[in-house]
Structures are given as structure tokens and as C-alpha cells.
Amino acid sequence: MLEAEFGVSPMTARRDLATLEQEGRARRTHGGAVLPGFAGHEDSFQQRLEQAQGAKQRLAQAAVA
Numbered sequence: 001m002l003e004a005e006f007g008v009s010p011m012t013a014r015r016d017l018a019t020l021e022q023e024g025r026a027r028r029t030h031g032g033a034v035l036p037g038f039a040g041h042e043d044s045f046q047q048r049l050e051q052a053q054g055a056k057q058r059l060a061q062a063a064v065a
Contacts (some may be wrong), residue, residue, distance in 0.1 A: 002032070 020026035
């Protein structure tokens with residue numbers, strides 16, 4: 001955790017992460033932050049839904065059968 005690693009309070013960590021995000025130096029995520037370059041490469045849920053739709057439909061049909 002950032003608090004333990006840097007010896008700061010949870011409020012300080014949240015405030016500093018918010019500042020880094022406003023400056024474009026970080027992107028906040030659930031439970032922390034990532035560098036902006038890494039954030040762009042994360043697969044979004046919508047992108048994953050659109051991948052391999054045929055295979056997913058075949059799997060669903062096999063499960064129903």
C-alpha cells in the first residue's frame with residue numbers, strides 16, 4: 001500500500017493520486033493508479049465482449065444442450 005511504503009496517511013495518498021491524475025501523470029484505478037501509458041493498453045470489458053463472439057456463442061449453445 002502506498003501509505004505504508006511512503007509513510008503517509010490514506011487521505012494524503014488519495015489527495016496526491018488525485019493531483020497526479022489531474023496532471024496527466026497517472027490514471028486512478030480501483031485500489032490505486034497506473035501510468036497513463038499502461039492504462040491505454042488495458043482491455044476494457046466492452047472490448048473483451050466483442051472478441052471471439054462466434055466461439056462464445058458456440059460455447060453457450062453447447063452448454064444449453
